[in-house]
Amino acid sequence: xxxxxxxxLCKSFRSPLKKPGVLGAVRHxxxxxxxEIIAVTEVDLAIAAGESVAYVGPNGAGKSxxxxxxxxxxxxxxxxxxxxxxxxxxxxxxNSKNIGVVFGQRTQLWxxxxxxxxxxxxxxxxxxxxxxxxxxxxxxxxxxxxxEFLNQSARRLSLGQRMRCDLAVALMHNPAIVFxxxxxxxxxxxxxxxxREFLKTVNRERGVTxxxxxxxxxxxxxxxxxxxxIDTGRIIYDGSIQGLLDKYVKQRSIRIIAxxxxxxxxxxxxxxxxxxxxxxxxxxxxxEFDRFRYTAKDVLEIIMKAAEVxxxxxxxxxxxxxxxxxxEGRLELEQGD
Amino acid sequence: MAVxxxxxxxxxxxxxxxxxxxxxxxxxxxSQFVSYIAIFFLWRAVYTGSSVxxxxxWSDMQGYxxxxxxxxxxxxxSSEFRVSRAIWTGNIAVELxxxxxxxxxxxxxxxxxxxxxxxxxxxxxxxxxxxxxxxxPPASPVTWLCFLVAVACSFITKFLIxxxxxxxxxxxxxxxxxxWLRRGLTDFFSGAIIxxxxxxxxxxxxxDVLPFRGIVSVPATIFIGRLPSSxxxxxxxxxxxxxxxxxxxxxxxxxxxxxxxxxHGG
Numbered sequence: 001x002x003x004x005x006x007x008x009l010c011k012s013f014r015s016p017l018k019k020p021g022v023l024g025a026v027r028h029x030x031x032x033x034x035x036e037i038i039a040v041t042e043v044d045l046a047i048a049a050g051e052s053v054a055y056v057g058p059n060g061a062g063k064s065x066x067x068x069x070x071x072x073x074x075x076x077x078x079x080x081x082x083x084x085x086x087x088x089x090x091x092x093x094x095n096s097k098n099i100g101v102v103f104g105q106r107t108q109l110w111x112x113x114x115x116x117x118x119x120x121x122x123x124x125x126x127x128x129x130x131x132x133x134x135x136x137x138x139x140x141x142x143x144x145x146x147x148e149f150l151n152q153s154a155r156r157l158s159l160g161q162r163m164r165c166d167l168a169v170a171l172m173h174n175p176a177i178v179f180x181x182x183x184x185x186x187x188x189x190x191x192x193x194x195x196r197e198f199l200k201t202v203n204r205e206r207g208v209t210x211x212x213x214x215x216x217x218x219x220x221x222x223x224x225x226x227x228x229x230i231d232t233g234r235i236i237y238d239g240s241i242q243g244l245l246d247k248y249v250k251q252r253s254i255r256i257i258a259x260x261x262x263x264x265x266x267x268x269x270x271x272x273x274x275x276x277x278x279x280x281x282x283x284x285x286x287x288e289f290d291r292f293r294y295t296a297k298d299v300l301e302i303i304m305k306a307a308e309v310x311x312x313x314x315x316x317x318x319x320x321x322x323x324x325x326x327x328e329g330r331l332e333l334e335q336g337d
Numbered sequence: 338m339a340v341x342x343x344x345x346x347x348x349x350x351x352x353x354x355x356x357x358x359x360x361x362x363x364x365x366x367x368s369q370f371v372s373y374i375a376i377f378f379l380w381r382a383v384y385t386g387s388s389v390x391x392x393x394x395w396s397d398m399q400g401y402x403x404x405x406x407x408x409x410x411x412x413x414x415s416s417e418f419r420v421s422r423a424i425w426t427g428n429i430a431v432e433l434x435x436x437x438x439x440x441x442x443x444x445x446x447x448x449x450x451x452x453x454x455x456x457x458x459x460x461x462x463x464x465x466x467x468x469x470x471x472x473x474p475p476a477s478p479v480t481w482l483c484f485l486v487a488v489a490c491s492f493i494t495k496f497l498i499x500x501x502x503x504x505x506x507x508x509x510x511x512x513x514x515x516x517w518l519r520r521g522l523t524d525f526f527s528g529a530i531i532x533x534x535x536x537x538x539x540x541x542x543x544x545d546v547l548p549f550r551g552i553v554s555v556p557a558t559i560f561i562g563r564l565p566s567s568x569x570x571x572x573x574x575x576x577x578x579x580x581x582x583x584x585x586x587x588x589x590x591x592x593x594x595x596x597x598x599x600x601h602g603g
Contacts, residue, residue: 099434
């Protein structure tokens with residue numbers, strides 16, 4: 001069963017069009033002009049219960065806009081959208097009971113009252129039964145290590161502490177889906193890891209569907225099995241992370257350190273088709289090869305004939321490189337499976 | 338029942354929040370008194386020349402100013418900018434993903450602030466009354482009851498006006514100008530600075546049909562016994578009608594505002 005479903009989802013905004021300078025500002029005051037900005041266009045999503053999906057794209061690609069449409073904050077300008085079978089905007093109150101939301105840059109906590117009071121407020125807002133609340137509070141407090149600051153006001157918390165509280169808040173009412181918009185932004189490595197571990201656990205143990213946006217590719221690889229890439233409002237990849245690598249990262253590379261001066265001309269001549277020297281200096285060389293045609297052993301043997309290898313380093317295909325290429329427009333993706 | 342509980346919890350949290358910082362809690366309230374002390378002396382100077390102005394003697398005026406101060410202080414700065422701040426910071430997004438009615442939640446929070454500040458305002462008001470030698474509180478329990486109803490109406494009316502102006506931030510982005518406009522309108526037409534009975538006929542006629550008079554003029558004139566008892570029920574009926582109208586108007590503004598939502602951040 002799909003818990004999130006959209007068809008041809010679109011959102012455009014009207015944005016003021018101002019000519020530069022004071023004159024432009026005055027002219028805009030008298031006779032405002034606007035232009036349509038398309039934030040999201042023709043987005044089709046089908047996400048099943050229990051999935052963990054990363055929703056990725058460069059800044060301004062339309063990630064947050066999509067999340068805001070799925071959570072009922074924004075009204076789509078076109079297309080269909082269903083979350084748990086409900087229209088998130090028109091049935092906002094009912095939809096909000098089934099979802100949890102974390103915005104990395106905002107908090108659900110009240111600044112000036114103890115965290116635990118905000119929890120109680122949310123318990124009453126979501127009408128969580130006392131027993132469920134007590135169980136969840138104990139579970140989240142243990143997993144996220146909240147005990148030491150539950151009685152402090154949110155204003156006094158560090159960003160990492162606050163974010164852990166916000167995660168607990170988002171899941172306190174046992175939502176079917178949790179949306180996380182850059183949940184690890186600005187956090188240190190230890191807190192990031194803790195949050196990832198937590199997300200994986202609730203996904204696995206409680207079957208909570210996760211949809212997260214992030215610029216941290218470690219978040220994505222660690223937590224999510226499925227990857228959706230959006231760029232300029234359009235989905236350009238939807239499939240597994242491994243699938244993306246298989247399809248678009250054909251190259252692996254080996255970097256070697258040589259014991260004696262490398263004869264570049266000879267080295268270049270020794271490389272068969274599909275193996276290529278990318279950089280080379282006197283004692284160092286990097287070779288890229290088609291990972292579907294050659295094994296690392298094959299390539300290393302070839303290199304050893306041309307140079308006196310004393311050390312080597314193998315670079316694995318990583319998602320970071322692919323995504324970077326996509327962001328920079330150097331890789332044209334087609335819909336995956 | 339559960340629905341009541343969620344809004345009651347908003348009230349409780351708001352009380353805690355208002356009293357979280359003792360210093361700002363006191364300063365907030367004391368600051369309201371400072372400007373009233375000036376207004377008080379101004380009126381005393383006016384009354385040195387004549388004993389009755391606009392049908393009110395000096396004792397009436399003292400009572401009027403006390404209630405004006407009390408009702409004005411009930412909804413203070415913290416409520417004034419809550420909505421517009423949520424809009425221009427984009428934090429309203431967080432409120433929209435919860436199963437709460439934004440308008441009712443806001444009223445609940447304002448009630449919480451009002452309770453927390455009202456207690457102190459009333460206490461200081463009584464001290465102030467003793468200091469200036471005001472000695473004419475209403476004698477009849479019926480008048481007190483009517484006064485309490487009028488204060489409740491005052492509170493809800495002012496909340497709705499503040500709230501609606503806050504929602505206008507969806508169109509203007511900045512909340513400052515709107516707030517000044519709102520304050521100007523309410524201070525003037527509610528009779529907070531000059532009692533409505535001092536207004537020229539046409540202006541008083543206008544003020545009488547507007548909702549603002551319920552904020553200060555109605556409770557204050559009931560308190561000093563200057564609102565004829567034959568008019569009290571009609572006045573309450575008009576106030577109730579205004580509250581209903583403003584409540585639904587606020588919903589309408591919200592409906593259109595929500596279609597305008599553009600929260601920055603992609």
